[in-house]
Amino acid sequence: MSKHPPSMRDVARRAGVSLSTVSRVMRGVPGVAPAVRERVQEAAAELSYVVSRNASGLVTGRTGRVAVLVPFLQPWFFGSVLAGISDGLQRAGLDMLVYQVGELRRQPGWTSALPLRRNSDAVITVAMDLSAEECGRLDEVGVPLVLTGQCLPGRAGVFIDDRQGAAKATRHLLNLGHTRVAYIGSEGGSWRGRSSRNRLEGFQSTMVDAGLAEWSVLSTPDHRGGELAMGELLSDHRPPTAVLTEFDDIAMGAHRTLRRSGIPVPGAISLMGFDNHEAAAVLDLTTVDQSPRAIGASAADLTVKILAGEDPPDRHVEMPTRLILRQSTSAPLLSE
Amino acid sequence: MSKHPPSMRDVARRAGVSLSTVSRVMRGVPGVAPAVRERVQEAAAELSYVVSRNASGLVTGRTGRVAVLVPFLQPWFFGSVLAGISDGLQRAGLDMLVYQVGELRRQPGWTSALPLRRNSDAVITVAMDLSAEECGRLDEVGVPLVLTGQCLPGRAGVFIDDRQGAAKATRHLLNLGHTRVAYIGSEGGSWRGRSSRNRLEGFQSTMVDAGLAEWSVLSTPDHRGGELAMGELLSDHRPPTAVLTEFDDIAMGAHRTLRRSGIPVPGAISLMGFDNHEAAAVLDLTTVDQSPRAIGASAADLTVKILAGEDPPDRHVEMPTRLILRQSTSAPLLSE
DNA sequence: AAATCTGTTGAAAACGTTGCCATAGCGGAC
DNA sequence: GTCCGCTATGGCAACGTTTTCAACAGATTT
Structure with missing residues (x-):
């Protein structure tokens, strides 16, 4: 086994086909003879090869990654939202980059300190309570922005009332x-x-x-x-x-x-x-x-839809709130 | 403003220098005249340009990203560990990819379903309680593996007793x-x-x-x-x-x-x-x-050190546990 | 039998960056 | 005045993919 990770070229050699064919198989596009397809898949599996998002992203312009911005990671709320986002993104084959921007945010130009520019396809913010100006700066990154936990006119977002x-x-x-x-x-x-x-x-x-x-x-x-x-x-x-x-x-x-x-x-x-x-x-x-998890899942779905180009009519998703009755409330004492 | 994100070429044109020079400035390597350096930085700032990790990773072989594997994201514990990891990685200029592998893990070959291969420089697992076999499979990815919340002989890890x-x-x-x-x-x-x-x-x-x-x-x-x-x-x-x-x-x-x-x-x-x-x-x-946050921070530091090539002598870090005395314990009733 | 079409395959040019090598200056030593 | 060494800069070939286009075979039509 070579010490370097296998490249598409290695798979191509092993399967006895050209680079293009391997690429086609890996992306699952039609136009490959079933026998060849199988042979390539086999070769790829044997080398335990996976496509380098780095390289493919370079030419497609898509990174296959979504950046998630959270103020902090510690409070339980964020874990739950992240779980939902992760579910949704995973289903679409996207990876999740998480940035904790709590400390960072004090600096005025914090938004450009993040390597978002060419490194993610979209940005989801979680309860960041962004100002319009901060939003604008994130827009400059050139990728779709989906807000969570806040509602700004004209901006895609998931929130509760x-x-x-x-x-x-x-x-x-x-x-x-x-x-x-x-x-x-x-x-x-x-x-x-x-x-x-x-x-x-x-x-x-x-x-x-x-x-x-x-x-x-x-x-x-x-x-x-x-x-x-x-x-x-x-x-x-x-x-x-x-x-x-x-x-x-x-x-x-x-x-x-x-x-x-x-x-x-x-x-x-x-x-x-x-x-x-x-x-x-x-x-x-x-x-x-x-239900923060549902909020996260919904935000991820919205993001995926926007990335797929199908501009959904309802870019504003309002999640319901539910009263959970437990034992800490009751009628006041009669004497009052 | 062009609709496409600026590339290094744009910065070079604006600053009136060559690609190589811009690259040198962006990486902070020496051998550039102070005046030129400043001019390039200015041009980059004006275009709000950031280096594409995709492209640089392609040639350096480093992605600048670390994959973090957690079983679930929802329980408070993971949020805390992630916070610590995020702190440590951010300090080193590394990005954090988070994969929630709870559901996925039932499948036998789950480890190859993750696009780790060429897409991260290291893998940190959080309380995954991996078997030796699973560890072996992750080794095949060819990047350093740091365990958290478990201790396996011969493997880098942070844990408590x-x-x-x-x-x-x-x-x-x-x-x-x-x-x-x-x-x-x-x-x-x-x-x-x-x-x-x-x-x-x-x-x-x-x-x-x-x-x-x-x-x-x-x-x-x-x-x-x-x-x-x-x-x-x-x-x-x-x-x-x-x-x-x-x-x-x-x-x-x-x-x-x-x-x-x-x-x-x-x-x-x-x-x-x-x-x-x-x-x-x-x-x-x-x-x-x-203190899960400290565990995470420690794991991140360990990872950064390993990536820097300085093989630390203590690849096993044992974090202390502390008894927190509050009001739920006392001596038993005397009648007993 | 020639011409057209369809479905598969390969060759080559991107993509944005880094690394290596070459080259242009420029000051000092002979 | 020539030669040397140094530093600052530019040119060019990688890196591993996708994409476009051309080529080829075999089947179908004329």
Whole structure:
């Protein structure tokens, strides 16, 4: 066995045909005699040869790769979206390049620091909350751009209606009979800008529509922040009977504070999250599901369609949110 | 602006130099006059040109990409390891290709279904628990292989001592004074084969060394399984006073069962997990930390070193485990 | 029997980059 | 003033594919 990986030429020699024929077989294009085709496939298998995307990309102009941009990789949410994207791309025979741009993003020209230009066929962003200007810079790369977790006019994207999701959650609490409902949101600076605002608005407008005072506090975007914010709410002279949080991590922090304070959930205080974190089930946390994996899969499908040239009519895919009822919400105590 | 991405030729024309010079500048090799160098960089910036890895890889034989193989993408653990790998690779200017091979793996020849051959410079596996045979097949690809989460003789890898970690956890419980300690492990079929066995062995040997009966039950590898297994333990005629689980998800399920049964933790039963799941902090779960992000970063560094040709003496990196003491463990009740 | 057509195959020119070799300058030593 | 050595630059052949076009055989038509 030669020490260098086999090339198409090696396969051609082994099968006793020309380069062109091997190329045709490998791409599965018609116009090759069945006997020859089989012989070539056999030779390729024996050498365990695979086509070099590098070389083929050079001439076709396609790399067979899609770049996925995520702010961070650690939070569970991104793993789920990536899983969906991976599924979709794999089905289409595309590879997935993942770039974690959290740190990088502070630099003004970060978009050109990424070797996207000739190295991927499309770019999918995951919950990046891009500004119009950043989008424009990515456009310059010259490949299709598909957004996830945000909705920008005229741009392909997959997203949920955060506003409606939060409204749904709020209404659930109101329907149970709560009137003193507080909201814990994350303060700016996190990677969820627009989505954050939308959820807050969904809460606020529902409260206002119901003729109730809207009441919200801010926290850092992690469970630690939820703990502190909950403590703050408990120190109010009339604490809320129900609390909605911007996402599950915050709710989980709040849950901890309640548990430590010996306040029964949902007995004294009903608690709701948002996202359906994998750990939410364990905490029996009522929440709003947004199935990130489906979002990812949908984004991948959209990308594949765009790459195939079939410009789909609905370049905006809105994924549904579902209320997941668990044991952390109930009607308020009658004494109230 | 031309509709096609700029090539090195365009930059050369704009800067009034030859292709070779541009190539030298882009690669940062010495032997170019400072004035010319600056002029070329300027021209490249104006065209927002980036080198095509496709083309350069074709001649250098290096792709500038590393393939990362994970069984699944969804569980939090993989996101963390990927984050670490991404950090390390980014620092070295390498791109990260991610392949989710969970489903694919059932097929016997799955390793050749991946376009690794000429498309990546190295392969990192994450908690794949590969057999020697599978490793051999990946060797055939002809690129360095770095394992993560498993230790195979003669192979580069980063891992933790699962056995010792479990032993450490068990000893913690014994030191608290517990004598009836049960272990909930996952039954086979999950992606954690060797690691699973090692943790069990660590528990068993520590118990035996202490002259105590080892007592373990199996569950499915998720929190659901933990719930059921805990229920099973509670129905014993003399339930345990402490429970160690193979990993945090199981512990979180067990915690739920305890909470629902009104059994105080750690009052009546002490509970321990393993892994330091991001949600473990919220549950106040005592656990064993294995900082997956550091594992990933370490694997990436190792890979970069191997690619640089400097064969590091310690191709086996053992990462430390740390006991994280929280509020889910305490001494058993005196009445026992 | 000549002409046309159809289906298969091979030869050669791209693609965008890097590596090697040649060459043009230019300063200093003889 | 010639020769040497040095540095900065350009030219050209790779790299491994795809693509276009031409060539060829055999079958069918005229």
